[in-house]
Amino acid sequence: MTDGRAAQLFGTARRIVVKVGSSSLTSEADGQLDPDRVQALVDTLAAARSGGREVVLVSSGAIAAGIGPLGLKQRPNDLPTQQAAASVGQGLLVAHYTRRFHEYGWPVGQILLTVDDVTRQKQYRNAYRTFQKLLQLGVVPIVNENDTVATHEIRFGDNDRLAALVAQLVHADALFLFSDVDALYTDHPSNPDARRISVVAGESDLSGVDTSRTGSRVGTGGMTTKIEAARIATSAGIPVLVTAARNAEAALNGDDVGTRFTPTGKRRPTRLLWLQHASYTAGYLHLDWGAVRAVVERKASLLPIGITRVEGDFSTGEPVSLVAPDGSVAARGLVNFDADDLRRVIGHSIAEAGEEFGPDWERVAVHRDVMVVLSRPRSARPVKDSAVAGQR
Ligand SMILES: Nc1ncnc2c1ncn2[C@@H]1O[C@H](COP(=O)(O)OP(=O)(O)O)[C@@H](O)[C@H]1O
Numbered sequence: 001m002t003d004g005r006a007a008q009l010f011g012t013a014r015r016i017v018v019k020v021g022s023s024s025l026t027s028e029a030d031g032q033l034d035p036d037r038v039q040a041l042v043d044t045l046a047a048a049r050s051g052g053r054e055v056v057l058v059s060s061g062a063i064a065a066g067i068g069p070l071g072l073k074q075r076p077n078d079l080p081t082q083q084a085a086a087s088v089g090q091g092l093l094v095a096h097y098t099r100r101f102h103e104y105g106w107p108v109g110q111i112l113l114t115v116d117d118v119t120r121q122k123q124y125r126n127a128y129r130t131f132q133k134l135l136q137l138g139v140v141p142i143v144n145e146n147d148t149v150a151t152h153e154i155r156f157g158d159n160d161r162l163a164a165l166v167a168q169l170v171h172a173d174a175l176f177l178f179s180d181v182d183a184l185y186t187d188h189p190s191n192p193d194a195r196r197i198s199v200v201a202g203e204s205d206l207s208g209v210d211t212s213r214t215g216s217r218v219g220t221g222g223m224t225t226k227i228e229a230a231r232i233a234t235s236a237g238i239p240v241l242v243t244a245a246r247n248a249e250a251a252l253n254g255d256d257v258g259t260r261f262t263p264t265g266k267r268r269p270t271r272l273l274w275l276q277h278a279s280y281t282a283g284y285l286h287l288d289w290g291a292v293r294a295v296v297e298r299k300a301s302l303l304p305i306g307i308t309r310v311e312g313d314f315s316t317g318e319p320v321s322l323v324a325p326d327g328s329v330a331a332r333g334l335v336n337f338d339a340d341d342l343r344r345v346i347g348h349s350i351a352e353a354g355e356e357f358g359p360d361w362e363r364v365a366v367h368r369d370v371m372v373v374l375s376r377p378r379s380a381r382p383v384k385d386s387a388v389a390g391q392r
């Protein structure tokens, strides 16, 4: 895709997901919600809505908005206080948005999501239908993680990845990630030698880019989570623009601002994409190499005979990771057995399982129709992948 075309895509995208970070909604002095910043963002988004575009806003800032009313000095670091601050702040945040959008005649609807809502098939479908209905009714959905009930194990923690999953979920034409920094740079922007990267067309454009320093006092994840979010969205064919919230109008117009991530994958039906990028896995099925090859190369269903070990305490229908003997995750899928039942049949053929336990047991462990093979095998235990059942 040429640069000009990519730019045009952002200017013409009809259904857009806009994510705004805490750093863009708060005042630098005290980290508390800044109504003027909220107003400036709403001015731009309401204009886009009035121009016929469908807007889904993923807004951080609940914890920041709770700082003042709770008399806290700064953003809390411990989970219970974060949950309390989010509980107080989320209502205030949405009240601001409701008032501002109302001035332009647009109703807003709050959607608080947990990891389960975008990882479990039934909840995913349910969330999809809710978004569809809201958009059909002309509502601007305002999304945040349900921080008040999220725990360390089952938490996105940052809204960047959540926004990418929401962009997939609603089949967005483009995803905008608004932050306090105007683009991705080759190094932390405080380094005078850091240069803006205007287009990322693939992984090679990211080689040598340093995002190790985290960002603002109130934000989470810095640029690292934005790049990960961009990977998720672009692999589903959705272009991503990272820039500062103050550039929102220019970004929505398709002007040359920020960093554009061009699609790397084709637009596909989203039925299984959530599985690929789900942070939550209910358990791990350790496979022998024969089973890995069958699943990855022949796109076959996974049979119990190819499983050497079952880890976790999952129920039928939950997402599990399929782990190769070298520890990489080769695929993810919805498991066809409860963990304890699966332990009884691993290493056996389907016929043997049927003979021993009855015809109900004659089934594959993970059917290929509910499995995604990962194009980039992942380490079995990335930080976010540690939410194994048993801790839940
Ligand atoms: N290579 C880089 N290019 C741009 N920003 C970077 C880079 N590395 C780290 N950062 C930091 O990432 C921050 C944005 O992330 P974050 O504070 O989490 O924002 P938000 O709250 O908008 O999600 C920037 O303010 C900047 O300090």
Ligand SMILES: N[C@@H](CCC(=O)OP(=O)(O)O)C(=O)O
Residues within 6 Å of the ligand: 020, 021, 022, 023, 059, 060, 061, 062, 063, 064, 086, 144, 145, 147, 157, 158, 159, 160, 218, 219, 220, 221, 222
């Ligand atoms: N869900 C949290 C946001 C987490 C967070 O800080 O995200 P971000 O500012 O986007 O890096 C909140 O509303 O406070």
